[in-house]
Amino acid sequence: MPPESFAALTLARILRPWGRRGEVAAEILTDFPERLAALREVWLADGRGVPRTASVVACRLHCGQAVFQFAGVASIDEAEKLRGLEIQVPLSERVSLPAGRYYISDLVGCAVWEEGAAAALGTVRAVQPLAEAGEIAQAWVLAVETAEGELLIPLAAEICTRVDIVARRIDVRLPEGLRDINK
Numbered sequence: 001m002p003p004e005s006f007a008a009l010t011l012a013r014i015l016r017p018w019g020r021r022g023e024v025a026a027e028i029l030t031d032f033p034e035r036l037a038a039l040r041e042v043w044l045a046d047g048r049g050v051p052r053t054a055s056v057v058a059c060r061l062h063c064g065q066a067v068f069q070f071a072g073v074a075s076i077d078e079a080e081k082l083r084g085l086e087i088q089v090p091l092s093e094r095v096s097l098p099a100g101r102y103y104i105s106d107l108v109g110c111a112v113w114e115e116g117a118a119a120a121l122g123t124v125r126a127v128q129p130l131a132e133a134g135e136i137a138q139a140w141v142l143a144v145e146t147a148e149g150e151l152l153i154p155l156a157a158e159i160c161t162r163v164d165i166v167a168r169r170i171d172v173r174l175p176e177g178l179r180d181i182n183k
Contacts, residue, residue, distance in 0.1 A: 007091035008043060008051065011036060014087065017079035018067050024079050026066045026087060032095045036066050043088040051088060100157065106165045112144050112153070113171050115161070122146035124170065127155065142170070151179065 012026035028036070036059045043051035055071035068087070073079055097103065104127045111120040126143040140155040153159060153172055162171040 008045065008088040009091050009094050010045075010086045010088050011039075011042075012066050012068075012087040014044075014068075014082045014085045015065070016083060017076045020076055021069075022073040022075050022079045023067050023069045024073075024082050025062075026068055028061075028064070028066050033061055033066065035095065036061070036068075039089070044082065044085045045088050046085055051086075102163060102165065107142065107155075107163075107170070110163075110165075110168045110170045112142065113169060115171060115173050121172070122151065125150070128152075152181075153178070 011030045012028050014024045014026045016025055017023070018025040030036070039056045039059060042054055042056055044054045045051035057069040057071050059066055059068045073082065094103070107124050107127050110124045112122050112124060114121045122144040124142050125145045128141050128143055130139040130141060142153045142155055144151045144153055153174070159172055159175065160170055161173050
């Protein structure tokens, strides 16, 4: 059983029973779906109380979804009771990213400092993709809350010159005219 206060990472959300033997189909919510097949123990969370531990008997990917079999769930009726639950693991088990790549949750809340400034420019409120609906984002922008309102800053190495997740700080070199574009 997870502790009362814990940090969890949601990997999937159970959609419905799958087949007649207690399996469930789940929406994949991770960028690393290949890791789902290796899971042996997860937390099932409803968002209201403390998640419960569940043993994963098997997991396979099928048509863009994950199909899970949990220990002790052997019928459609038992599987139906899992509908809507989130499949979680401790945040400490998330995949390590290569240098220069960041989790959105790590960027949100970081102070943004412009080169040479005596005070922070603002705080990252969100990280947004630059893509049309249905496309995979190739570029991202930081939505920074400043004293003058929201400022959108491209998340690019030429602009975000230093990202320090531990210090919760992002140093930026803003291109000339960027502030005017955002008004």
